[in-house]
Amino acid sequence: MTDFLTAQDHLLTEEEGAFVQMLRRLCADKIAPLAAETDETSTFVHRQLGALASFGMLGANLHAPYGPDISAQALLQAVEVVAAACASTASALTAHFLATDSLALGGDAALQARFLPTAAAGTALGAFALTERNAGSDPADMRTRATRVPGGYHLKGAKCFISNGGVADFVVVFAVTDPDKGSRGISAFVVEKGIPGFVAGRAERTMGLKGGHVWELEFDCLIPTQNMLGEEGTGFKTAMKVLDNGRVEVAAMCIGIAQSALDLATAWCKSRIIGGEPLASRQGIRWQLADMAMDLQSARLLAREASRLRQLGQRFSAAAAMAKLAASEMCHRVTDGALQLHGGYGFTRDFPLERLARDCRIMRIYEGSSEVQRSIIAAHLLA
């Protein structure tokens, strides 16, 4: 581990530093050893989430009384540590955070008290369902409807690509309650597993993150009024706030994956002997490693800045977009560079590089593609 890149003791309290160190050990013992097998067998990361739950990590994004109240900087590092061990696990974990952040940011005290204790303990897994077949980059164009009926709302429609969707105990679903009001006519609901009319379809077959599955979800069900998150019409605003947090967490995942790739490449270049000399003795190779480290650290600093603003309670949508854009593009370059440095070995399934390269590909697409992040940054610039 390149300590000079990761050291950020000055940003964390002593307890937070100890939390991250213990998490690093847990991930080394219980999460990283399962990563290759999970990818090979496409097994959902139940075991890994169980290990993280026993450590309190499933509530790490939450504040008191439901979570440990760690800072945004500590959360950033914690997600980075999990992703460095297994990107599938980190993706399922942060999808759960999207659901619990929705409750924390948009739900009233009664709804929070019903769902957050078990979600934080990891005995109930959450999912966040915004995307539809014809509404991905522009989610406000969604078609799922929630119509007021006696006792609640009739929810009808379908969502796609929902991480954790088929195994979640509760799903935060966004639906149109007033089609005349555009994004202000969108509301959010907590849909519980097992209610009549809620069906999870097939899990998608994906290129990477093979242990963090995504499902199509269909709804034709009655949702009690008390399961509405906040006021009618506030759902889209909540989703956007949640995605600000989520984008910093995607940046953290990218930083973790890239750190793993850089560590592997550094070790490889020291030990790989070509023409009687270690690969790392070549200036071209040394410069490449230096550029990868600088690229990684630049993204890490943007993510720390977004986390600093988040911690202060200031607006950080543009900072989160920059962190996500920079980190996801960086992760692509660094994992590809690390694979290149491994030569043919990097292309085989005996080494983790090809898995990292596949896992990181989605980071430039989900929670707003790189193009969407550029649009957000430009909108702030031009406002």
Ligand SMILES: Cc1cc2nc3c(=O)[nH]c(=O)nc-3n(C[C@H](O)[C@H](O)[C@H](O)COP(=O)(O)OP(=O)(O)OC[C@H]3O[C@@H](n4cnc5c(N)ncnc54)[C@H](O)[C@@H]3O)c2cc1C
């Ligand atoms: C593994 C995985 C996990 C996911 N998890 C979740 C989840 O848990 N919850 C959830 O709600 N969703 C989830 N998603 C959905 C994800 O957020 C969307 O796939 C993503 O937002 C892109 O939407 P789309 O696929 O419909 O692409 P489209 O919106 O069809 O975009 C296609 C291309 O057009 C580009 N584009 C679109 N609009 C513009 C524009 N205005 N200017 C320039 N370029 C543009 C995009 O950048 C993209 O490259 C997940 C997806 C995957 C694959």
